[in-house]
Amino acid sequence: MQLPEDIYQRIVAAKLFIDEHYHEAIDLGEISGQAFLSRFHFHRLFTRIYRSTPHRYLTRRRMDKARDLLAQQGLSVSEICNSVGFESIGSFSTLFKKETGIGPQHYRNMRIVQQQQAKAQPRTFIPHCFIEGYKLNRQ
Amino acid sequence: MITKMSHTSLFVLDQDKAYDFYVNKLGFKVNTDVVMGDAASEDGSEEQPPAGGFRWLTLNTPEQPDLEIILMPVVGLEPDAQAAIRLLLEKGLMGAGVFYTPDCYATYEELKAKGVEFKSAPKEQFYGIECIMSDGCGNWFSMTQPKEH
Numbered sequence: 001m002q003l004p005e006d007i008y009q010r011i012v013a014a015k016l017f018i019d020e021h022y023h024e025a026i027d028l029g030e031i032s033g034q035a036f037l038s039r040f041h042f043h044r045l046f047t048r049i050y051r052s053t054p055h056r057y058l059t060r061r062r063m064d065k066a067r068d069l070l071a072q073q074g075l076s077v078s079e080i081c082n083s084v085g086f087e088s089i090g091s092f093s094t095l096f097k098k099e100t101g102i103g104p105q106h107y108r109n110m111r112i113v114q115q116q117q118a119k120a121q122p123r124t125f126i127p128h129c130f131i132e133g134y135k136l137n138r139q
Numbered sequence: 140m141i142t143k144m145s146h147t148s149l150f151v152l153d154q155d156k157a158y159d160f161y162v163n164k165l166g167f168k169v170n171t172d173v174v175m176g177d178a179a180s181e182d183g184s185e186e187q188p189p190a191g192g193f194r195w196l197t198l199n200t201p202e203q204p205d206l207e208i209i210l211m212p213v214v215g216l217e218p219d220a221q222a223a224i225r226l227l228l229e230k231g232l233m234g235a236g237v238f239y240t241p242d243c244y245a246t247y248e249e250l251k252a253k254g255v256e257f258k259s260a261p262k263e264q265f266y267g268i269e270c271i272m273s274d275g276c277g278n279w280f281s282m283t284q285p286k287e288h
Contacts, residue, residue, distance in 0.1 A: 003244070123175060136195075
């Protein structure tokens, strides 16, 4: 059943609030406030629209950003944990391993090796048929 | 037997603009972004690409990490073939596929707020709720929320 247009706009505003403030200590009250809805009503509508509770969506955003930062050099794993909004390195590492299958440091090492290989041997990442078909070695 | 698709290519008029659309607006993830030509002699080939090289840029949708969408510039083909593809892209005529969304109305509102251009607003079809969007680089896509059975 279609909801009124303004309800969609309000739920989307709250989703975008999470996207922008995931690294802060935001809670359901603050998020539902962006939609001008009660916590209960907001939780029900958000979960219906995104097939995920607001809390799970927030956690997913934080994990996505952590993966992006781990692929870059500069911040330590502990600094990344804090910068994406997790309070405990222990719970971050456990959750990361549960979702990704490997720990954050292992993930970082793997991504760095991949990037070094991509830079040194880009052809190992490109199916040969594309190199031949589009004459990429002559571009 | 073939079990799934691993790569699919999408011609785009401008890779940087396409990157902005798919990554920054739609939220797709970069899978591979390398320049071929920086390491031209990696395999001992005598053929040397010019400075700058070819950018191999592939993306994944957030929940489909094993399908790489290649953002392909129009290069390497016969001049008439390139001109034909460019013409279709310039006219925005390339129908490139269907993206899944759990809620078409909400995603439409979000993407509209981010400046995405739509050819049609969400509409109920017999298979679900669908709208049509443009990537601004020559392609249009259906964005569909399938009917729940």
